[in-house]
Amino acid sequence: MKLTDISNDINEWFSGSGPLADIVISSRIRLARNLAGHKFLSHCSSAEKAEILKQLKEILLSLDLGDGVFYISVDKTSALNRNFLVERHLISRHHALAKGPRGVVIARREFFTAMINEEDHLRIQILKAGCQLSDCAKQINRIDDNIEHKVDYAFSTRFGYLTACPTNLGTGIRVSVMLHLPALKMTGQIEKFLRAAKDMNLAIRGLFGEGTEAASDLYQISNQVTLGVSESEIVRQFEDLIIPEIVEYENAARAQLLSKQVNTLDDKISRAMALLQNARLISSQEALFLLSHLRLGLNMHEHMGASTPAIKRLCELKGTGNAVRKDHGLSIRTINRLFMLTLPAHLQLNYGKSLDATHRDALRAKIIRSALKQEQ
Amino acid sequence: MLCQICNKKTATIHLTEINDGMRSEMHICEHCAAEQGIAAKSQIAINELLSNLLAMQPTDEEMFGDSDHDLQCPRCGFTLEEFRKQGVLGCPNDYEIFERALLPLIERAHNSKTVHCGKIPAKMPRDTRKQMKISNLRRQLETAVQSEDYERAAKLRDELNQLQQPQ
Numbered sequence: 001m002k003l004t005d006i007s008n009d010i011n012e013w014f015s016g017s018g019p020l021a022d023i024v025i026s027s028r029i030r031l032a033r034n035l036a037g038h039k040f041l042s043h044c045s046s047a048e049k050a051e052i053l054k055q056l057k058e059i060l061l062s063l064d065l066g067d068g069v070f071y072i073s074v075d076k077t078s079a080l081n082r083n084f085l086v087e088r089h090l091i092s093r094h095h096a097l098a099k100g101p102r103g104v105v106i107a108r109r110e111f112f113t114a115m116i117n118e119e120d121h122l123r124i125q126i127l128k129a130g131c132q133l134s135d136c137a138k139q140i141n142r143i144d145d146n147i148e149h150k151v152d153y154a155f156s157t158r159f160g161y162l163t164a165c166p167t168n169l170g171t172g173i174r175v176s177v178m179l180h181l182p183a184l185k186m187t188g189q190i191e192k193f194l195r196a197a198k199d200m201n202l203a204i205r206g207l208f209g210e211g212t213e214a215a216s217d218l219y220q221i222s223n224q225v226t227l228g229v230s231e232s233e234i235v236r237q238f239e240d241l242i243i244p245e246i247v248e249y250e251n252a253a254r255a256q257l258l259s260k261q262v263n264t265l266d267d268k269i270s271r272a273m274a275l276l277q278n279a280r281l282i283s284s285q286e287a288l289f290l291l292s293h294l295r296l297g298l299n300m301h302e303h304m305g306a307s308t309p310a311i312k313r314l315c316e317l318k319g320t321g322n323a324v325r326k327d328h329g330l331s332i333r334t335i336n337r338l339f340m341l342t343l344p345a346h347l348q349l350n351y352g353k354s355l356d357a358t359h360r361d362a363l364r365a366k367i368i369r370s371a372l373k374q375e376q
Numbered sequence: 377m378l379c380q381i382c383n384k385k386t387a388t389i390h391l392t393e394i395n396d397g398m399r400s401e402m403h404i405c406e407h408c409a410a411e412q413g414i415a416a417k418s419q420i421a422i423n424e425l426l427s428n429l430l431a432m433q434p435t436d437e438e439m440f441g442d443s444d445h446d447l448q449c450p451r452c453g454f455t456l457e458e459f460r461k462q463g464v465l466g467c468p469n470d471y472e473i474f475e476r477a478l479l480p481l482i483e484r485a486h487n488s489k490t491v492h493c494g495k496i497p498a499k500m501p502r503d504t505r506k507q508m509k510i511s512n513l514r515r516q517l518e519t520a521v522q523s524e525d526y527e528r529a530a531k532l533r534d535e536l537n538q539l540q541q542p543q
Binding site for chain 1: 453468492
């Protein structure tokens with residue numbers, strides 16, 4: 001299994017399908033676990049890390065995770081491959097930069113990954129498209145049970161699962177949803193929303209951007225409290241409270257754009273189209289920023305029947321390849337593909353060699369131009 | 377700029393109020409502000425400001441309780457000094473050894489909670505599992521009642537009763 005086998009398409013969790021997918025891009029649950037009888041990684045020798053890696057790798061590869069499960073030695077693979085895995089959310093940046101023997105087990109369709117020797121000995125995660133947290137919870141729990149059957153996890157009756165950092169203590173669970181919130185941004189309400197989320201003890205970060213600024217209007221929201229609440233309570237809070245509320249706010253902002261700020265909306269979409277269709281050099285940040293507006297336009301057409309002049313022109317673009325809408329127009333899947341496939345490591349891996357920033361910008365612009373070609 | 381109330385003195389206090397999304401600004405002098413009951417200390421000394429800021433940073437005592445600075449884990453050699461630098465512990469054993477020092481930090485990170493009430497490994501002895509489950513359900517029941525989710529509370533109560541029945 002080579003990484004180039006998966007690098008020229010988006011993974012399933014980013015396919016644009018699933019419940020509430022116009023706003024909730026994906027759902028993710030990860031569990032942090034450590035083996036009893038071993039030190040945490042900061043105090044492990046290289047030999048102890050290698051021993052942990054060997055044991056967990058064998059167990060994970062013996063689980064029934066469907067066809068095409070593969071393993072990558074993160075410490076032995078190239079920096080480009082590591083960056084690619086980070087861009088695809090298959091490993092964390094921390095895992096890419098950590099030291100010593102470490103690896104990742106990935107299920108072929110990328111719904112499951114297990115990082116071995118990240119901050120904790122084991123971090124397993126399930127990723128699904130759209131709002132599917134309950135399913136993620138069921139699946140990760142089953143896999144965790146199967147692993148637990150074969151190892152002894154570090155666990156105390158008082159503090160629960162013991163993790164290297166006390167912030168993950170207890171359930172070791174991190175529940176997160178990736179959200180596309182362009183209308184809240186356009187209507188100037190995003191700051192208010194970010195503050196409200198922080199008040200609820202939720203962590204928020206921008207995705208595919210630098211720092212908390214989300215170049216693509218994609219935000220990841222996750223729980224911070226892991227002790228003193230059960231896994232199902234956290235999931236329920238997201239499904240019953242947090243997600244419906246955010247979806248409602250974003251939808252209200254979209255409706256407001258249509259009813260009161262059509263010019264603002266159309267201006268953003270038209271500019272995004274013009275730039276993406278004509279630029280000869282485009283940075284990753286700029287591409288993400290502009291593609292986000294196309295994504296908004298298409299979703300407003302599909303889910304709200306919006307047909308402003310700019311949205312009409314956007315919908316007249318012809319989709320490429322097999323990723324087209326029923327009426328052969330440009331699909332969300334195509335836009336998502338462009339989001340991911342034009343990220344720096346994806347570009348280089350698919351091109352077959354490393355490229356400097358200017359060459360990447362040129363290649364990115366070319367790929368986007370050809371995908372958004374006006375129908376002749 | 378003159379005070380918007382007395383129109384005589386220079387406005388030195390600038391208030392911004394946001395009400396129902398409407399933003400309004402007011403520029404008034406110190407005298408009128410005092411009359412309006414808007415407390416405004418004329419000047420905060422810079423060292424007062426700095427010491428206030430410093431006071432917001434947790435001290436070692438606040439972060440780790442009052443002692444344990446010289447303690448070292450016999451298994452991994454971990455000390456609290458290392459934790460200050462790296463933010464991670466040395467081995468699972470440290471939670472026990474440094475419990476007193478870590479508790480204030482755990483409380484802060486987890487919304488004042490300090491007891492696990494989630495998944496319990498299937499390998500745990502049956503009695504321990506049962507005890508943990510019971511206290512977990514009790515806590516969830518309390519939360520459900522507090523948030524007036526009576527349907528859920530009833531479900532939890534039934535589960536609890538079943539668990540507490542002698543086998």
